[in-house]
Amino acid sequence: MHRRLKRRMPANRGGRRELDCMVINDLITMQPEADRFQTVRCPFLEGGPAYPGSAILSESHVQIAVRDRSCLLGVFRPHLQEG
Numbered sequence: 001m002h003r004r005l006k007r008r009m010p011a012n013r014g015g016r017r018e019l020d021c022m023v024i025n026d027l028i029t030m031q032p033e034a035d036r037f038q039t040v041r042c043p044f045l046e047g048g049p050a051y052p053g054s055a056i057l058s059e060s061h062v063q064i065a066v067r068d069r070s071c072l073l074g075v076f077r078p079h080l081q082e083g
Helices: 019-029
Strands: 039-044 061-066
Touching: 019 039
Parallel strands: none
Antiparallel strands: 039 061
């Protein structure tokens, strides 16, 4: 698709997941409207072992993308305690 549109293929660099984002967005937009996903969740397994012999990695995380804003009931910011 990018060759046909003569666009540069994005790349993942550090914490910026431009290629992953493009792939997810393209896959979703290829779906018929009735079958489109409202949210997307994906784990990223990164970093070294959290402790010796661990299968848990120190920088692993899950990202959630809300594609349909009607799914959002509200937004909040947690109050972080100092100290």
